[in-house]
Amino acid sequence: MAGDKTTGIIFYHPDAAFYQSDAYAAIRDYAAGLPGVRSVIDGLEVDLSCLDTLASVIKKHDPARVVIAGVMPGLIKSAVARVLSETGKDPGNIRLVDWSVLHGLNGQWLELTKAMLASAVAGMMPEECLIPSRHPVHPDTLVIGGGIAGIQASLEVADAGRNVILVEKSGTIGGHMAMFDKTFPTLDCAACILTPKMVEVGQHSMIDLLTCTEVEAVTGVPGDYTVSLLKRARRVNLATCIGCGTCAEKCPRTAPSEFDALTTHRKAIYIPFPQAVPNKYLIDPAHCTYVENGKCGVCVKVCPVPDCINLDEKDQRTEIKVGNIIVATGFQVFDAARVPQYGYGKFPNVLTSLEFERLVNAAGPTGGNITFRSQDKKGNWIFKGDSDTPSRVGIIHCVGSRDENHHPYCSKVCCMYSLKLAHLVKEKLPQASVYEYFIDMRAFGKGYEEFYERIKEEGVHIIRGRTAKVEERNGKLMMRSEDILNDRLIEQEVDMVILAVGLEPREDAAALAASLGISRSNDGWFAETNRCLEPSTTFTGGISIAGVCQGPKDIPDTVAQASAAAARVLQSLVSGEIAGSIKAVGLQTVEDQIKNK
Amino acid sequence: MEEVKIGVYVCWCGTNIAKMVDVEEVAKEIGKYPNVVIARDYKYMCSDPGQELIINDIKKLGLNRVVVSACSPRIHELTFRKALEKAGLNPYLFEMANIREQDSWVHTDRVEATRKAKDLVRAALHKVLFHEPLSERTVEINPATLVIGGGIAGMSAALEIAGAGKKVYLVEKMESLGGMMARLDLTFPGLESARDNLQLTVARVMKDPNIEVYTNTVIRDIFGYVGNFECIISPNFKEDISLQFGNVVVATGLKTFDPSVIPEYKYGQLPDIYTSHEFEGMLTSGRIVRKDGRPPENVAIIHCVGSRNRNYHEYCSRVCCMTALKYANQLRSALPEANIFEIYADMRAMGKGCEELYSLSSRRKIMFLMFDQQGPLPVIRKAGSRDKCDYLITLQEKLSGQDIEVPADMVILMVGTEAREDAKEVAHQVGISMCGNAFFIEKHPKLDPVATTTNGVYIVGSCQGPKDIPDSISQARAAAARILGTIAQGSVTVEVTTANVNEELCCGCQTCIKVCPYTAISFKEEEKVSFVNEILCKGCGTCGSACPTGAITCRHFTDRQLINQIEGLMRMDVEPELKEV
Amino acid sequence: MENKPKLKLAVYWGAACGGCCVSVLDVHEALFDVIAAADLVFWPIALDFKYKDVEAMPDKHIDITLFNGAVRNSENENMARLLRQKSNILIAYGSCAHMGGIPGLANMYDKASLFRRVYIESESTVNENGTLPQPRYEVPEGVLTIPEFYNDVRTLDQVVPVDYYLPGCPPQTERLVEVFMAVVKGEALPPPGSVVGAREKTLCEECDRKKSDNKVIKKIYRPWEIYDDGETCFLEQGVICLGPATRGGCGARCIKGNSPCRGCYGPPSESIDPGAKMMSALATMIDAKEPEEVEKILEDLADPSGTFYRCSIPASLLRRKMIT
Amino acid sequence: MEFQPKIIAFLCNWCSYTGADLAGTSRIKYAPNIRVIRVMCSGRVDPTFVLKSFTEGADGVLICGCHPGDCHYHEGNYKCLRRYHLLVKYIEQMGIRPERLRLEWVSASEGKIFAEIVNEMVQTVKALGPSEVKTVVETLT
């Protein structure tokens, strides 16, 4: 095969400037020199989106087989297939090489692109040639992030009798799911299903749970990683704290509660939420008077356990050795203040969905009563259980999502959680009217469409049309939208607006990706190796990704993916060896593989 | 029977309990009861010295029952059970009274709270008297796994397990592996080659020494339980083979909806109306042409065919929108001049990279027309001679509010997906259940999407509900993780506090059989009694209260224990006395 | 056998219909074995003994007393105490003595309302003065007494300790003979308090009807409301049958007569309440998830206590309707 | 002295017991008249236990389980629901006020709701006065 020059390579890139780049010149030269390559066609010579010129060029070069390489080469695949079939060739002989999956792999990008090209020209899949080396594997596994993905992955590995170190940045595991009231579409209570899992993690003999801990740096090779951890001072001894709460009772300082999406206040020494795991107190150094100026120390005085609180505790750095790492760092919600036309931050009763999630939660600030925000004595806007309840609630979908001004991607879960929130309003306030404004209703999962129908039957007004703005008029909130399906313009007066904020990568995602050596896609989510076949592995061996940090997804998909990531870990632990990084496979190795075939 | 010696420990929990409950008084009063050998109060029972206290008492005083009255058993039951174990006592001879979360923390009257604490401890005392030693039970796991279905989900599961060096039997009904994915040309949203990816996977499966592939094979029967299943298969419909394995992965996939039942679309009546799956064939062959060989000038793609409509299937088939966008792009490049119409309902482009493909498609001059998939459906009819097209599709366009007609020379129907006809049979064979839509039901829709109520049986891919390739693969691997976990352990621990049938009492009325959500109870035809498979039982106890004869006891929550607990709670004024065991 | 002294046997009826006594007569040809082994020393329905005669007996003079009928009035109670004193083995014979039986249904009322109904309101009564029975009534000739009618019906063991229970309404005669012959032969006796003459297992075991796990109740039927196929389990046809929660031993005679079990043999040993287990089992079978649906199905069950406690109200945990 | 009723509560381990614990960890105060018995599932609650509670002198019985559809064991709470309805019918016939028996769905996050239910039930039962069952049964023995 190497002898006959039968392969034509077509380079396709949506950005014409790319053809002028040095990188492209290097790729093109490499490709032209590959055995069996007859010709190279690219956008410099041919308008690839024009079928006629494509046809004439292909006819001129007359390749028996074609490799289309570049970014989303599938876009012109059918054109090439048509030309081939019209000239009597087999369109089955088209190979696609999409190097956009290598996005973010700066150093290795060129090498891997060449490797992919070489394998495709040789009629192989990159995966067949990019065979990573095998390494012995350290038996411990690091899981980063204690949300449902991290919990699931940890339990999966630990239940197989393998040691897991679960690192969580905040004071408790549970993540966003712990904040939710109900889960769609079955409406089971999030705490009922999550807290047993959290307790299980807390009590599992194979899980070493490190809260208030961050991953600082990762060195080493797959199977043998050294991870430096920064253990933030909790200032409360986890072993001796009995969770009595005397300290918090007496603590003079308050701060907004992260768990309640900042809608309530907690003390500077606090338990994130009553069902936190570990159910022990911690000190928020940003709001502790002692940490600020060395005065106070009330908590130490009232604590019934000797030496339990140590206000002078310092952050510590430790190093651990692990064989595998599962990244499950989740997401942060889009900051609704970035869409000024919705008046978030300006009107107290425009809330984000996460705030509403807390508000409607039986364990939330009002005990589940949906009430207006009101000002406390200090002037903070908070929720109180005895305030008035809204009689009209508007819900706006796609806040920050599907928006070129913010995030072009769809956050996947907002449609469904908005329907759920609409249901919860109806359930708690049967007399209230709910107006829900959507663009496309994405009720895709098992039982979701049925749920959508049910919500419609419950009398929620579901309107196709994005709300353009929320204004205050006569003390009421006014939502202006086009009701597209009914050819109307709606100015809906409501008392409360819920913004279905999208999901976005965490602020520290870039830094973490850099320290782990994994790549991120254009929108900032961690990138998988193969969009089709490998949803949870990365180009760095021994590092898997799970949950929303890879891209927005709902709970069942997150759980499945977390387990899938654990599967790869267990595979290495059971077999005793681990595959090295794909990105570390040299071009030479690939070429050798091709020769050997 | 040995004499019952009970130790009672009342925790102060610093001031948490002691502030509201007079713990010393509680201990003193409980100490008066017969069989109570020792009753102590202590600052922190859960602390190491607190646990030591219990261990020493067990050893020195020969305690054979322990009651700790402290916080919620959800927090420290396990801690104290471990302490008992350390002292050589069966951990189930222990009972906890919750006097913190459900007493001292929720009440304000010290006298009442103390009274309540006494009641709760007394109740625990009464209950623990009837506790029985229970032992952890484990089931050995046969490390081999059976995977039913050779589609991408089944293959992924097989590869993941085999990659750890464990045996997998992969059974496929059809002649070759690949399933639905084998029909695809490209995948969405990246427009990558489905064929290349599939061939890679198939090659890996075929090469893997740990995977035994049986194509053209049907499964005759499966029996057994987690860890120890057995099945009879007929490869190529020839002689039967028996396989033994510890876990089952069901990856039987789905089938496509038959659009000929929708009169409006005239599928099968007009020549150039194709299902999406037929159209994939055209894309693969590179020849997108009408039946008479001419390339179409107008192509219409109709979404939600058989989905999201109560007359057909109420659910959304999840993948059709994106597949349709993929087609639109492929059509655009193969037929640059053609008019392409997407007749859709809601554009469900929700996966990673999907919305981006939607907006890319939008830019490529594709006309998106919205219809109401629940309202009157678009109607396809033959066009007249002056219409310059073969068909006309009339519909009410929702975004413009206009009645329109769409010219078409070729119509692609985005057919939905539905459960396979043989789903019921498979469900019956492996003992799992199906939801109303005939998809298999997972153990928990949120937190256990691949396991089923039958231990050791996992459902992955589209047999659980429509899904795309990466989601199917995630599920497949999730099941693999679970299976590798059990294999790694070599055994699974099963619930200790299970139900148990007293065959002396069981009359064989079979009331209990249907009560069990885990099909753990079966009827032994010969003895005419019910039988609890304690490997499957999860210990909810519902059968115990459904049993009209009292033959079923629910370990650790027996009738006798609970009735005694009630008595203990209520009989506060009578002379302290405990019933003899 | 000849060498042994004959057993002394007594039969007494409390608040009873007489069926139990008839069941004793029903021994038929086995009567000869009984007569050969025992002397009947007291049996008001068949033999003319007076209370005095019993009182005159030394304690434990009687070997076996079959006490049938519930304790409804002072006479029943006095006789129960007397016979307990004079008997070695006191057997609660039949459902009434065992659990209160049909007379026990009167525990749904109190004495006053019963009297009102019986002596004043019932359609056949002419009692213009509204005279009610008086336990003591002085007439010139002296004081007339009749037994005092209690407010409640009690089981025998609620009055005196009972050695054995021989359930049934009436008990299967064969069971009586078996028990009797066992005593005669001097076989080891079961521990006191046991139910004898009945099985440990419940009735389904000896019921010949076809049973499956398909016990799903969408509607509750009275027996006359359906066409009974004579073969399928009553419960599976929607008819309440207490068989699963009632001891066997009767030979499923009701079922064979195409009538569902009413529970006269009482609950098996593990049940501390005679009806609760059956209520629980039956409710479990109801095929509904919404409270309204459940209520609707239960509408057809007009009289739970009469259904599940037909023969056992006094022996139930609640014992009687709360009338204060 | 004011009548202090005693109410026995059967709570399922997964939702309601956890919910009651949450009331504690959230320091929500409620009436001290409740005595909790933990069962794994509300489906375990046998009518016998309820009747036994009444005869032992309980003035009220509360059964709490997971919300419909949420049962940790799939459908145990539905079994409980059916038994509850039959039981209510029975005790009513036996002259016990149906308000003395209550079935509520309490999830793990509904600590506050649990406290409210308890308070409400204590109020109701207080208004009804002491249960007659024990007295009646006692006068019989």
Next chain:
Amino acid sequence: MSQRVDQSLVREVEKFGKGSWNECFHCGNCTAICPLTEEGFLFPRKSYRAMQMGLKQTLASGLEPWLCYYCGDCSTSCPRDANPGETMMILRRYLTSVYDWTGLSKKFYTSHWWEFIFVLILAVIMVILFGFINPNPVDYTLTAEGSVRINAMFPIKWVELGDWAMAILVASLLISNILRMWYKTVIQDKSVKVSLFSYIREFYLLVVHFITQKRFSKCEDKNYWLSHWFLMTGYSIMFAVIVVWLPWFQTEKVYLWYEPQRLLGYYATFGLLFGLIVAGVGRIRKKGVKFRFSHISDWLFIVMLFLTTVTGILVHIFRINGMVEATYISYIVHMAVLVPMVIVEVPFSKWSHLAYRPFAVYFANLKKSGQPVKASVQS
């Protein structure tokens, strides 16, 4: 009656300007944010949609594009960068060509060459007419006040005659186009029937909207309205004085600064300059959405108007300062710019919106007050 969708319309409209035809996913944000849209006249989305789907008839009968004043809010907040505001602009060009029966409008908009050459020919004609055919020799004598005797050089009577001829030509073209607009939008819309009384009652709107452009002032940013209003009033005044009252305005006498001729002239000049500078600078800087995509026809209009104004100012300065040659040359240039501008822009191009806009408001109100024949949209 169902309309046939037609992808060729997009290609047709595309010739009038580059838009983002398919970006829109119809969320309705643009319509909802538009302060001018109202029940019955929902835009921009519906116009965008009609265009996207090729619903020619719907589009031609729609007044919506004229009701839009292009504040750009819709485009700024558009989640898909579909730029509905620019689409409305393009649709106005398209509609101008739809109303124009001569077909010249379409030629001018879709081909720059056509427009340039037409302008050039007219300019050359003007130069020839004034510079070469003019029989008068160059008159170097000045008036008593020392100003150039321009009316003698270019006989005012002839100029006035020409003025009138041009005005009548342009007006008749414009009026015929407006009639076509009326026919397409009011008469052909079978859903409403407008009574004669309505025509009379609503007529004031035409005047009011022409003078105040008050709809524009409903847009969020009031500055645009102000500068546009200055431009419009300046232009109108100038147009009126040079066409209708030319002999009164353009005399050899130099008026004192407070006399009406001078004041009107200065106001008009100021208005024109101010409006043109704002528009021009905005377009160069591409500040604000509405300036981001300038069509060549927009530029042409601005440039020609600017040149006309500047040359007019120069004529004025030169004349009163007695600079004879400069005055004559600048006057010829002035004419060579002004005439083609008026003939091209007024009936066929950008200028015509000055007429279509108030008429659109007028017609829209006619339709609103008209009797609905049947409910047009079901709800």
